[in-house]
Amino acid sequence: MIRLVVVDDDFLVTTSLKTIIEASQEIEVIGIGHSAEEAVQLYQELAPDILLMDIRMGESTGLDAARKILTEEPKAAILLLTTFSDDEYIVEALKLGVKGYLLKQNMEAIVPSIKAAKNGQSVFGHAVIDKLPELLQTGKTDKSCSVDLTERELTTLSLIAEGLNNKEIAKELFLSEGTVRNYISVLLEKLELRDRTQLAIFFYKHLN
Template identity: 75%
Template sequence: MIRLVIVDDDLLVTTSLKTIVEASGEISVVGIGNNAAQAVSLYEELQPDILLMDIRMGESTGIDVATKILEKKEQADILLLTTFSDDDYIVEALKIGVKGYLLKQDLEAIVPSIKAVKNGQSVFGHSIMERLPRLLQTEKSTYLEEYDLNEKDLSFLSLIAEGMNNKEIAQHLFLSEGTIRNYISHLLEKLELRDRTQLAVFYYKNIYGK
C-alpha cells in the first residue's frame, strides 16, 4: 500500500483527490493539509511514501515546500499538482528534483503517476514533456569537456531524456537491466546529480540541439 499525503488549499480538491486515489485500492491517504506549513509538518511527522501537493498555496508555493523538504531528505518523492502550466514553475520543479509535475485536469493520470513515482520513475505529463526541450534550451550551456562525457554517456543520456525506463533502455541497447542500472549510477556520480530527472535536465540544457 502506497502511503500518501495530500496538500491543497482547496478542501474540495483534497477530498476529491483522496476519493480518487483510494478507489484504486493501492493507495492510502495518511494525511491531508491545506497550506505550505502543514505540508512540511505532515511530511516530517508521517514520512509518507509520496507527497502530492498543489503548487500555489497562498503566500508560499509547492516549489518552496519541496525545496525545504529536499534539503533535508534528498530522496523525498514529491509530486506537484496544479492548474498552472507555467514555464517557470516547470523548469524550477525539474531543477530542485521533484519527481513529477501534473496538471489537475489530467485526473486519469494521477493514480498511474503516483504508482510510477513509487517505482522510482519521474512523471511530468505528456504536454509538459513536449515543452522541455524548448524550456531548457534557454538555460546557459556548459562545455561537455568539463564533464568528461563520451559517446556512450551521450547515448544513455539521450535515452533517459526520452523518458525510457531501465527495461526499455536495456531492450534498445541489447543489455541487461543490471548493466543499465549500474551505468546510470555511474552517470549520476560523474555528473554529481541526484536522479534520472536531473540527468534528463542536464541533457536538454547542455547537449540537446548543440
C-alpha cells in the first residue's frame, strides 16, 4: 500500500483527490493539508511514500514547501499538481528535483503517476514534456562539461534526455536493462545528480 499525503488549498479538490486516489485500493491517503506550511509539517510527521501537492497556495507555494523538504530529505518523492503550466514553475520544479509535475486537467494520470513515482520514476504530463527541450535550453550560456564521460555514457545520457526509459535505451544500445541501470548509476555519481530528470537537464545545459 502506497502511503500518500495530499495538499491543496481548495478543500473540494483534496476531497475529490482522496476519493479518486483511494478508489485504486493501492494507495492510502494518510494526511490532508491546505497550505505549504502544512505540507512541510505533514511530511515531517508522517513520512509518506509520496507527497502530492498544489503549487499555488496563497503566499507560500508548493515549490517553497518542496524546496524545504528536499533540502532536509533529498530522496523525498514529491509530485506537484497544478492547473498552470507556467514555464517558470516547470523549470524551478525540475531544478528542485521533484518526481513529477502534473496538470489537474489530466486527472486520469494521477494514480498511475503516483505508482510510477513510488517505483522511483520521474513523471511529467505531456504538456510539460513537450516543453522541456526548449525550456532547458533557454538562456543557457555554459555548454562546457568538465566531467570525463565515456562515449557510451554520453550516448546513454543523450537518450535519457530524449525521454527514453531503461528498456528503450537497452534496445537502442543492444544492452541489458541491468547494464543500462549501471550506466545511469555511474552518471548520477559522476555528475553528482539525484535522478534522470536532472541528468536530462544537465545534458541540455551543457552538452546539447
